[in-house]
Amino acid sequence: MTEYPAWVCGECAEEAGGRMPEGHLATFHHGRCGVCEKKAAVTELRDFRYPALERLNAVRAKLQNAAPAGNKPEEVLETEYAY
Ligand SMILES: [Zn+2]
DSSP states (O other), X not given: OOSOOSOEEHHHHHHTTOOOXXXXXXXXXXXXXXXXXXXXXXXXXXXXXXOOHHHHHHHHHHHHHSOOOOOOOOOOXXXXXXX
């Protein structure tokens, strides 16, 4: 990746060091994560204060080296998480 993907799941964002500001309310929707490419609850990287792109790439590389994972089962379409 040379630029930020439109959507990222919370797992990847946090793995890359992204943190939601205290009290921040992000709107997640069901989509495809631009990092792990799984279908998950995703939101904008803005909500995680834009973790470093190199770290997102590192998370992606690590996942791609792991055994190919199946998609998670369909989940809730839209969920709000308060941090
Ligand atoms: Zn992800």
